[in-house]
Amino acid sequence: xxxxxxxxxxxxxxxxxxxxxxxxxxxxxxxxxxxxxxxxxxxxxxxxxxxxxxxxxxxxxxxxxxxxxxxxxxxxxxxxxxxxxxxxxxxxxxxxxxxxxxxxxxxxxxxxxxxxxxxxxxxxxxxxxxxxxxxxxxxxxxxxxxxxxxxxxxxxxxxxxxxxxxxxxxxxxxxxxxxxxxxxxxxxxxxxxxxxxxxxxxxxxxxxxxxxxxxxxxxxxxxxxxxxxxxxxxxxxxxxxxxxxxxxxxxxxxxxxxxxxxxxxxxxxxxxxxxxxxxxxxxxxxxxxxxxxxxxxxxxxxxxxxxxxxxxxxxxxxxxxxxxxxxxxxxxxxxxxxxxxxxxxxxxxxxxxxxxxxx
Amino acid sequence: xxxxxxxxxxxxxxxxxxxxxxxxxxxxxxxxxxxxxxxxxxxxxxxxxxxxxxxxxxxxxxxxxxxxxxxxxxxxxxxxxxxxxxxxxxxxxxxxxxxxxxxxxxxxxxxxxxxxxxxxxxxxxxxxxxxxxxxxxxxxxxxxxxxxxxxxxxxxxxxxxxxxxxxxxxxxxxxxxxxxxxxxxxxxxxxxxxxxxxxxxxxxxxxxxxxxxxxxxxxxxxxxxxxxxxxxxxxxxxxxxxxxxxxxxxxxxxxxxxxxxxxxxxxxxxxxxxxxxxxxxxxxxxxxxxxxxxxxxxxxxxxxxxxxxxxxxxxxxxxxxxxxxxxxxxxxxxxxxxxxxxxxxxxxxxxxxxxxxxxxxxxxxxxxxx
Numbered sequence: 237x238x239x240x241x242x243x244x245x246x247x248x249x250x251x252x253x254x255x256x257x258x259x260x261x262x263x264x265x266x267x268x269x270x271x272x273x274x275x276x277x278x279x280x281x282x283x284x285x286x287x288x289x290x291x292x293x294x295x296x297x298x299x300x301x302x303x304x305x306x307x308x309x310x311x312x313x314x315x316x317x318x319x320x321x322x323x324x325x326x327x328x329x330x331x332x333x334x335x336x337x338x339x340x341x342x343x344x345x346x347x348x349x350x351x352x353x354x355x356x357x358x359x360x361x362x363x364x365x366x367x368x369x370x371x372x373x374x375x376x377x378x379x380x381x382x383x384x385x386x387x388x389x390x391x392x393x394x395x396x397x398x399x400x401x402x403x404x405x406x407x408x409x410x411x412x413x414x415x416x417x418x419x420x421x422x423x424x425x426x427x428x429x430x431x432x433x434x435x436x437x438x439x440x441x442x443x444x445x446x447x448x449x450x451x452x453x454x455x456x457x458x459x460x461x462x463x464x465x466x467x468x469x470x471x472x473x474x475x476x477x478x479x480x481x482x483x484x485x486x487x488x489x490x491x492x493x494x495x496x497x498x499x500x501x502x503x504x505x506x507x508x509x510x511x512x513x514x515x516x517x518x519x520x521x522x523x524x525x526x527x528x529x530x531x532x533x534x535x536x537x538x539x540x541x542x543x544x545x546x547x548x549x550x551x552x553x554x555x556x557x558x559x560x561x562x563x564x565x566x567x568x569x570x571x572x573x574x575x576x577x578x579x580x581x582x583x584x585x586x587x588x589x590x591x592x593x594x595x
Numbered sequence: 596x597x598x599x600x601x602x603x604x605x606x607x608x609x610x611x612x613x614x615x616x617x618x619x620x621x622x623x624x625x626x627x628x629x630x631x632x633x634x635x636x637x638x639x640x641x642x643x644x645x646x647x648x649x650x651x652x653x654x655x656x657x658x659x660x661x662x663x664x665x666x667x668x669x670x671x672x673x674x675x676x677x678x679x680x681x682x683x684x685x686x687x688x689x690x691x692x693x694x695x696x697x698x699x700x701x702x703x704x705x706x707x708x709x710x711x712x713x714x715x716x717x718x719x720x721x722x723x724x725x726x727x728x729x730x731x732x733x734x735x736x737x738x739x740x741x742x743x744x745x746x747x748x749x750x751x752x753x754x755x756x757x758x759x760x761x762x763x764x765x766x767x768x769x770x771x772x773x774x775x776x777x778x779x780x781x782x783x784x785x786x787x788x789x790x791x792x793x794x795x796x797x798x799x800x801x802x803x804x805x806x807x808x809x810x811x812x813x814x815x816x817x818x819x820x821x822x823x824x825x826x827x828x829x830x831x832x833x834x835x836x837x838x839x840x841x842x843x844x845x846x847x848x849x850x851x852x853x854x855x856x857x858x859x860x861x862x863x864x865x866x867x868x869x870x871x872x873x874x875x876x877x878x879x880x881x882x883x884x885x886x887x888x889x890x891x892x893x894x895x896x897x898x899x900x901x902x903x904x905x906x907x908x909x910x911x912x913x914x915x916x917x918x919x920x921x922x923x924x925x926x927x928x929x930x931x932x933x934x935x936x937x938x939x940x941x942x943x944x945x946x947x948x949x950x951x952x953x954x955x956x957x958x959x960x961x962x963x964x965x
Contacts, residue, residue, distance in 0.1 A: 319921045357923075359877060360855030360915035388721050392814040396767030397801050399812050417767060425797075428816050429719035434737045437715060442699045442950070465722055481712045483719045485729070509705045512712065 253296045256555035256594040258340040258372050260294045261329065262287055263304045263322075264530075265345025265380065268411040270308035271422055278321050279307040286344075289532025291586040294342060300328035306350065309422035312435060318350060318423065323361060326354070330368040338372035340555060340594075342586075344530040345472060346423060348379030348445075353435050355443055372554040374445045375594075377529035377585060378469055382476030382483060383432030385464050386410060387424045394419045406463045409456035410471065429483045432476070440513055444552035446593075447517040448585060449477035450524030451495050452536070457525065466504070467495065471526035479515030480506040489517035490541040496522040497539030497574040499563065508547065516548040517541060518559065519577065519593065529585050538580035538588060560592040698948055700875040701892045703899055704861065710870035713861050715911035718747060723811045728753030730811045732761075732802040738820040738925060741793045745817060747800060750781035754806045762801040764814075765794060793819055820925055826852040826914045827926035832907060832933040833886070840946040842896065842903075844889040844935050848912065848926070850880040855915045856926070858887040865904040865934065872899065874907075877915070893943035903937010 253260035264286040270279060283305030287294070296302040304325050306318040313319055329335065343351045351374050359366045389403050393415045407415050415421065426432060450469040454460070457470035464473045466485035475482065478489035488495050488505040497520075511517070521538040528536070540559040548557060560578045565571040580588050697703055704710050711717075718734030734747035749759050757777040761784050763770040770792060775782045801814045830847040837843075846858060855877065862872040874889040889907070896902070910933075912926030 313921050315920045317921055357915045360917040388814055395799055397814050429721050430737045430815050433719045509709045
């Protein structure tokens with residue numbers, strides 16, 4: 237009887253996050269205020285708040301936290317850098333056998349870069365524990381792993397490059413403060429397109445990255461859109477969010493679907509061979525802005541890229557993906573066909589993921 | 596009354612016409628080739644997900660329907676537009692066929708252009724764009740030795756001025772400046788090696804051009820590749836050999852600091868120059884001389900239809916990050932290519948590559964469906 241009680245206690249005492257039947261690890265993105273107000277807790281409190289509004293399925297309620305924190309005033313690599321701060325947190329989860337049945341890593345923005353670096357260099361970073369760090373898939377929301385032109389401008393300003401006034405004011409609107417000459421801009425250095433793309437070059441392990449890309453407007457979008465190549469979500473360009481190998485000017489992640497769901501040919505989009513290996517941008521939204529992706533905000537139509545969903549199912553399929561979408565002919569566009577994820581407008585992005593995508 | 600009806604009808608018609616013109620105009624300003632496409636065509640592939648719970652009304656496999664279709668100009672879709680639509684879907688099918696059968700460390704390179712994915716240490720293009728103009732800067736490499744020239748190129752379109760100023764900046768100080776002239780919209784540039792005048796870890800390459808009475812400026816970083824002291828040095832490839840379904844290519848390396856090391860290279864056809872496979876090996880080494888073993892699977896070589904000989908190019912060696920410093924440390928490579936002997940396909944065994952992870956995923960899905 238005592239043994240039975242113990243078994244039940246063990247079974248029900250630890251509540252784990254669950255997406256697609258897998259435990260979840262959350263890795264957040266860049267926080268510009270860390271540059272002028274270096275956090276003393278390595279960004280832990282901000283990280284916990286970062287995911288406010290996320291679907292509860294993503295959150296772990298006991299044991300080591302699955303919300304990985306890191307401070308934005310640090311560089312990605314190096315002694316005392318972001319990886320050195322993230323590693324022990326993942327070690328704690330691995331010690332709980334959290335990824336024994338494979339984890340799903342969910343990233344937002346710069347978290348994409350952090351996750352890619354961790355996974356590509358898993359063996360040397362984790363040594364003997366690398367085999368415990370089993371990952372089924374990564375879900376990248378507004379992934380900044382390919383960098384953003386905003387970072388090039390920010391680093392340039394801090395290093396004395398004489399940009400036009402529109403650049404300086406655009407960065408001010410984005411960051412919320414003036415980037416001054418000599419300011420240590422931390423991980424912004426790593427978000428420059430050349431740097432980001434050399435941190436995470438190809439030759440990845442065969443872990444699928446399911447990507448959600450948007451082209452919506454933040455309040456400061458009017459100032460940052462002109463600074464970013466192609467379409468963007470006010471911070472991250474599509475060339476990064478889609479997982480494209482070229483930092484080119486794109487209007488969509490797919491050549492057969494527009495970001496607003498119109499089923500049409502789009503020339504300014506990467507071919508599948510022009511995506512990083514195992515990167516599948518399967519969800520797009522015209523109205524999703526950068527800092528909305530990870531919150532509880534609703535009201536955004538989303539579309540699916542069926543060709544890439546199909547490709548993912550055949551190449552990887554490590555977590556079950558079946559996007560609940562439909563097509564309809566819109567009268568206001570002369571009955572042209574559009575594709576939407578069902579009820580997406582009534583749900584947040586993370587709820588759409590658990591209810592309409594990974595199922 | 597009749598006149599009112601006629602007037603109202605005319606107004607309604609005009610409104611419709613305005614709406615039509617607006618839709619097409621907004622699409623046109625995006626400079627896209629937008630074609631109304633019917634249903635999505637998907638890959639004809641074996642079912643993998645037996646636990647599928649899709650509630651989609653659409654079936655996975657659909658064909659493009661030959662409805663009467665128009666592009667945004669209101670003309671019937673031309674043959675080349677149909678080809679573009681079909682080509683987009685065919686690419687996905689090609690990608691599938693290549694990817695699932697091969698190990699990631701012996702990965703076919705889908706097209707000659709796709710080799711770009713697998714070339715290490717590239718600069719990424721950065722640019723400014725606006726209504727009718729673009730201005731882009733790219734450095735040839737991201738990591739550069741202080742003993743090497745700093746090279747790259749700029750290109751511009753829709754900009755009338757041709758003179759571009761390119762500056763190397765180190766922590767706000769100008770180290771070097773050159774002025775170049777665009778020829779047919781692009782121009783390469785080169786700075787001589789900086790040597791000891793390169794003090795910081797990173798420099799900025801800054802390009803400026805005048806457009807419409809304002810200056811357009813973009814910048815891209817380069818990082819100093821400090822080779823001294825390096826923790827590893829690549830030597831040469833030993834004789835390749837067939838090992839069951841594998842072509843094994845030993846490549847010797849000297850290790851000066853124990854740790855994890857990764858060696859990547861692209862295998863090219865020695866006869867045609869076509870890129871064939873991306874190869875990779877990662878090992879933990881002690882101090883001394885060791886061998887990486889690049890392994891090309893016969894199925895991947897057969898896919899690329901090349902029995903060799905081959906050339907290993909685009910070589911990259913690095914010590915991968917580990918505690919406490921978590922740095923990638925590039926190794927010394929003094930050769931640009933290595934010749935590799937090929938073998939007739941008849942000498943390889945027929946074993947297919949089985950990805951144990953994929954097998955585990957399949958078994959897991961099967962257990963759920965049961």
